[in-house]
Amino acid sequence: MSDFYIPPENIFFRLIGNDTARALFSRRTGTPGFGAHPANDVLTSSWFSLVRGTGNRDGLFAIRGRESGWVLYSRTAQLPLVGHDTENGRYDDNWFRLQPGTGAWAGMVCLVVPSTNTVIVLRASNPTLVTNYEALPGVVGRYSDQFFALDYEDMIIDRIEYNLSLGRIISNTPRVLASQTLHNQTSQPQQMIFEMEESVTHTSSFEFSRGITLSVGVTMSGGIPFIFDTEIRVDTSSTETRTYGQEESITKTYKATFPVNAGPYSSVRAVSRVNSGILDVPYTLHLRSRSTNTQATSHGTWRGVSTWELTHTLTDILPDGTEREHREVRVEAENTAEGENAAQ
Known part of the structure; x- marks a missing residue:
């Protein structure tokens, strides 16, 4: 349960049946007042939020409809077995334990009422009937019709926070x-100018692990991690726009100019290299409900392919073809990146 994210009160979500792709709804007018409706047709009555239990109900939650203000129940004593009522959590059968799914059902939840020992189900064989059955040992979490996905309301990303101390360079090559080879075809030593300009592509994406799930395409502003002097850093002044859930690419261009000395009838070969690697950096997204301004979080890992530390290796090639004295040169390079701060 510790790895399952419980949204704050006043963060609204839809409960969508795994087997039916139908969302629960709760409304005061219309018939039926409670049921399941195709999830691709979003009803205003299909949004719910959690109410945290206290005292002997600590760890349990009431599920309240946003439009109706009524809470769900799951009982055995009378029909309907599952529905909603106006008592605002007065009865024990209003209080649910949220049991998270694992494996193929990771990120989903079973709705279990301990007081009645029941679990809510929504079956493909009768997709409009929301019912329950006994939550026997080994039964809860075993069948697909018990699971519901939480589809969250629109959220605004206020900021992103990277945990740089836990960042890793998981490959480095x-x-x-x-x-480039420069030739001196004279009988006198010559100083020649080495120039290079090359571009590389950096890719990155945000991988979700826990918290409020966001729609693909949600945008945010801020920098992304990069390597500087073997340290993982972030340009906090960047206002570039990022897109959540999509792999993004930027082009980084390295430019360098420096003199090289070649002896008579000799050549100098210059090979320019950068370190290229994959970075993994945990992140926290600080979110805000578009409708209520309630704050929440989402967690995951930013993963990106990056390059850093441009170096040049010089090799003297003598007139007889022998090579000698490999020298490494570090030159202050001009780095530019489309869509990124130059330091990256």
């Missing part, structure tokens, strides 16, 4: 950007 040299990548050759350019190789």
